[in-house]
Amino acid sequence: MPYFPNPEEQLHRSAKQDLFQGTDFYAIDDLLTEEHILIRNTVRDWVKRDVSPIIEDACQRNIFPRHIIKGMADVGAFGPQLPAEYGCGGLDYISYGLIMQEIERGDSGMRSTASVQGSLVMYPIYKFGSEEQRNKYLPKLASGEYMGCFGLTEPDHGSNPAGMVTNFKDMGDHYLLNGAKMWISNAPFADVAVVWAKDENGIVRGLIVERGMEGFSTPETHNKWSLRASATGELVFDNVKVPKENLLPNVQGLKGPLTCLNSARYGISWGVIGAAMDCYESAVRYSKEREQFGRPIGGFQLQQKKLAEMLTEITKAQLLCWRLGVLMNEGKATPAQISLAKRNNVDMALNIAREARQIHGGMGITGEYSMMRHMANLESVITYEGTHDIHLLILGMEITGENAFA
Amino acid sequence: MSVVPDTTTKVTFTDNNTKFNQSGVQYIINPYDELSLTRALEITEAQGGSVTAIHVGLADSEASIRKALAIGAQEAVRINAEPKDAYFVAEQIAAYAQGQGFDLILTGRESIDYNGGLVGGILAEMLGIPYINVVTKIDVNNGVVEAIRDIDGGRETVKAALPCAASAQKDLTEPRIPNMRGIMAARTKPLQVVEPSANNAGSTYAQYELPPAKGAVKLIDPNNAGELMSILHNEAKVI
Numbered sequence A: 001m002p003y004f005p006n007p008e009e010q011l012h013r014s015a016k017q018d019l020f021q022g023t024d025f026y027a028i029d030d031l032l033t034e035e036h037i038l039i040r041n042t043v044r045d046w047v048k049r050d051v052s053p054i055i056e057d058a059c060q061r062n063i064f065p066r067h068i069i070k071g072m073a074d075v076g077a078f079g080p081q082l083p084a085e086y087g088c089g090g091l092d093y094i095s096y097g098l099i100m101q102e103i104e105r106g107d108s109g110m111r112s113t114a115s116v117q118g119s120l121v122m123y124p125i126y127k128f129g130s131e132e133q134r135n136k137y138l139p140k141l142a143s144g145e146y147m148g149c150f151g152l153t154e155p156d157h158g159s160n161p162a163g164m165v166t167n168f169k170d171m172g173d174h175y176l177l178n179g180a181k182m183w184i185s186n187a188p189f190a191d192v193a194v195v196w197a198k199d200e201n202g203i204v205r206g207l208i209v210e211r212g213m214e215g216f217s218t219p220e221t222h223n224k225w226s227l228r229a230s231a232t233g234e235l236v237f238d239n240v241k242v243p244k245e246n247l248l249p250n251v252q253g254l255k256g257p258l259t260c261l262n263s264a265r266y267g268i269s270w271g272v273i274g275a276a277m278d279c280y281e282s283a284v285r286y287s288k289e290r291e292q293f294g295r296p297i298g299g300f301q302l303q304q305k306k307l308a309e310m311l312t313e314i315t316k317a318q319l320l321c322w323r324l325g326v327l328m329n330e331g332k333a334t335p336a337q338i339s340l341a342k343r344n345n346v347d348m349a350l351n352i353a354r355e356a357r358q359i360h361g362g363m364g365i366t367g368e369y370s371m372m373r374h375m376a377n378l379e380s381v382i383t384y385e386g387t388h389d390i391h392l393l394i395l396g397m398e399i400t401g402e403n404a405f406a
Numbered sequence B: 001m002s003v004v005p006d007t008t009t010k011v012t013f014t015d016n017n018t019k020f021n022q023s024g025v026q027y028i029i030n031p032y033d034e035l036s037l038t039r040a041l042e043i044t045e046a047q048g049g050s051v052t053a054i055h056v057g058l059a060d061s062e063a064s065i066r067k068a069l070a071i072g073a074q075e076a077v078r079i080n081a082e083p084k085d086a087y088f089v090a091e092q093i094a095a096y097a098q099g100q101g102f103d104l105i106l107t108g109r110e111s112i113d114y115n116g117g118l119v120g121g122i123l124a125e126m127l128g129i130p131y132i133n134v135v136t137k138i139d140v141n142n143g144v145v146e147a148i149r150d151i152d153g154g155r156e157t158v159k160a161a162l163p164c165a166a167s168a169q170k171d172l173t174e175p176r177i178p179n180m181r182g183i184m185a186a187r188t189k190p191l192q193v194v195e196p197s198a199n200n201a202g203s204t205y206a207q208y209e210l211p212p213a214k215g216a217v218k219l220i221d222p223n224n225a226g227e228l229m230s231i232l233h234n235e236a237k238v239i
Helices: A034-060 A066-074 A093-106 A108-128 A131-143 A255-289 A301-329 A335-359 A361-365 A371-381 A388-400 B031-047 B059-071 B086-097 B119-127 B180-186 B225-235
Strands: A148-151 A167-170 A174-185 A192-198 A204-210 A232-243 B003-005 B027-029 B052-056 B075-079 B104-108 B131-141 B144-151 B154-161 B164-168 B191-194
Touching: A034 A066, A034 A093, A034 A108, A034 A371, A034 B059, A034 B180, A066 A108, A093 A108, A093 A255, A093 A301, A108 A131, A108 A148, A108 A174, A108 A192, A108 A204, A108 A255, A108 A371, A148 A174, A167 A192, A174 A192, A174 A204, A192 A232, A192 A255, A204 A232, A204 A255, A255 A301, A255 A335, A255 A371, A301 A335, A335 A361, A335 A371, A335 A388, A361 A371, B027 B031, B027 B059, B031 B059, B031 B104, B031 B131, B031 B164, B052 B059, B052 B086, B059 B075, B059 B180, B059 B191, B075 B086, B086 B119, B104 B119, B119 B131, B119 B164, B131 B154, B144 B164
Parallel strands: A148 A192, B052 B075, B075 B191, B104 B164, B131 B164
Antiparallel strands: A167 A174, A174 A232, A192 A204, B003 B027, B131 B144, B144 B154
8 A cells, every 4th residue: 555645646836936046155166076066956956846846735744755756766866875786876975965965955854765765775785785685675776666764773772772672583494573663764665674683692683674574564653743744653573574585694783783874974964954054045035035123134233143153054064074075985984073073063954943943033933934844854853863962972982982871 | 058157146247347257156058958958858759869969168168068968968069169159159050060960950049148049040041941939849740840939929830841940938848857867877978079160250248237226116196197207207218
């Protein structure tokens, strides 16, 4: 049964023009290649055409706009950094970051869908999978024919994944999987799930679980105030028989899922700049149009302070990401460097969404403008893929050598 | 195919108002040319054939040419010269196109920077082929081009034999966004650089001016037509 029938017919297309231009105060475009800019502008044009007009209605009504999966795949949002021989983009990490930035400029929920598919499903299959697994899954995931999800977090184990209880037993000709995962983006409609579970020796391993396997269900999480255009659910494994060839052979331990999270967190660092730019640009436009006390509110010092600080923070975040992208391309980026960027940039974007909302006054409360949607979305983004506080502790451990987690 | 400043560009001039200030300007494919390109792709996808994107300009426009290849043109040609005016551009394209055996040459109705709207017509004349200006629909059937033009109060259907040239008007088609495969394929598609032929630019730009800034709105009582007449006559000097 389709997750949502005929969504295209049911979503309202807004006639409001998307005026986004992109913020580049330090001429960071000069650090990009011609192809980077072509990719960035391509995704920007696609978001303007296919995402912006429907996203407000989709969010308000808590609908995942399933029909845009094909467009997302066409612009290369699914695993763009993985090799072309598996149907992926074969692009560098800066291209990947720019794609995430432009999609999240549209909506963090849309970017989440792409992040999960590319970094949390395709990346582990590429990095830790067998050649058969790569060939079986990657081309279909890249084209959007298959959608995937990633099962790590459990009801009782979020920031502490090592405590997971989901487990599997070797039954000779198959594995028997039991347990449950929670807060899983894409779960309700995913065709495949990359699931992390403990083997009989308590070692974390990755399994590819497919929809339709007996005992596997994906109930949807309802009543979210955030990422409302993205589908979230649980993964429930009740004596699921998983074929032995579905075990990811090339990784053992938490290093597996944490490696995937590094890739996704890198994308988030870029993505949230998109959300921040969208809020900032809207605030700039509004401050020039809205008049109070006989002049545009942009002429008042308090509004200028907000705008100047937003531009400063966006510019810093852009430079941070660009440098991190270069390190990623060289294979030198460390998890702690990625934590710094994820933590700083998500917080930056959330603050900008709030300040931009203030500049819009009462109008900022409505769905006429994007800030409240971005703000609510970013509350999830600052929590998932390592909370704001956990990233602080990762940095703290990096600095002092002392583990303050437990 | 022209490359023009992005529509959000703030236009300023340098060198005592004799040159357009290019500093910080983002360039895009002229939107009418993007329609031509898309329509050319639609026609060749349905009927076979290939599309060549031709541009007169310097190396800094290659990013836009690469985009044309990413959208789907099979090959591109850049005639390596600064586009001085419409006559010059038409002459350069004509010199290249002569003998290439192109069936259909599509241009935009105008470029959105200088808005001359002349290249297509001059080019067709130089090549001695029919020209259909400002088309909103164009099809090719059995070697015959059938195009529709919007005219005052109606529509005009025009037929011409191939080879033929035409210029695209808004609504000809929906412009395409490149996809990832197109961008990847564009890396290896041929972009040929051709040196310009001898030429005679017909004109030079002497001076640029910005339009006068918008003045304040003056409201006049509807019963006071006399004052309106007086203002239009004495202040605005339009009647």
